[in-house]
């Protein structure tokens with residue numbers, strides 16, 4: 370009974386200030402989404418150019434909204450002023466929640482999370498937007514792992530409704546309740562999942578990508594597979610195009626994580642076209658060419 374009471378108290382605790390670590394593709398998108406839904410959000414990076422790019426992205430999304438008559442000039446101005454770019458840790462001290470979205474490297478993330486914990490309030494919540502690193506492994510860097518969980522957004526953040534909230538072994542119910550409430554405030558659809566390689570979405574997606582790679586190795590034309598899956602099967606895009614959106618580097622890395630995590634089910638594919646494109650530095654839309662050419 371007392372547990373229920375505690376949960377209700379935290380769930381109703383408003384998150385009035387947020388901070389995002391990393392102003393890249395994801396950090397910039399998370400800061401924008403948090404701010405546009407009314408939470409003033411500090412966006413911290415180690416690189417001024419990344420902060421400038423993060424703000425430019427946010428401004429671009431708002432400008433498109435204005436052109437379609439969906440965003441007023443006042444909303445644009447208030448959203449942009451509620452994203453506070455910074456290079457300093459001192460700016461995150463007031464944040465009730467911090468979402469870490471720096472590079473996908475366990476050592477970097479662990480040291481950033483430990484630094485964050487030194488600068489935030491005792492009851493602040495700390496999340497990681499990692500796609501593939503174990504939440505329990507990251508939690509080892511924190512003195513209070515009960516206040517930590519995964520908060521996995523999808524790209525582009527402002528358009529993708531889903532957020533996976535990943536419960537680590539030591540994550541408290543109060544933390545999960547507060548992150549669910551913050552996700553809803555951001556206009557997202559949260560699901561709570563356990564800590565495992567791929568969480569939910571990538572456990573479904575990567576076997577599909579593996580099936581696609583096998584089909585190509587068996588001689589299928591990837592454009593024909595895309596056409597079938599998109600036009601006839603009715604999915605928003607085919608697997609080759611989706612891999613180009615995700616990035617061949619990211620996809621290759623995640624496929625490795627899945628193969629290590631589920632060796633019986635997700636064996637590494639010899640001459641996987643995803644790995645070959647990555648090795649040829651064809652990373653997808655981010656550098657002008659993957660399965661398709663974009664330049």
Ligand code: NAD
Pocket residue numbers: 390391392393394395396413414415416419470471472473474477481498499500501521522523524615
């Ligand atoms: P990115 O390379 O675009 O951005 C990373 C940013 O982190 C850079 O601006 C970099 O300067 C900054 N950074 C590095 N070290 C830092 C530090 N110590 N403190 C503050 N900032 C620092 O990367 P991204 O694609 O935005 O990915 C970020 C995280 O989100 C990764 O964990 C990734 O796995 C995850 N993710 C990515 C996607 C995607 O589609 N790109 C989707 C879901 C989750």
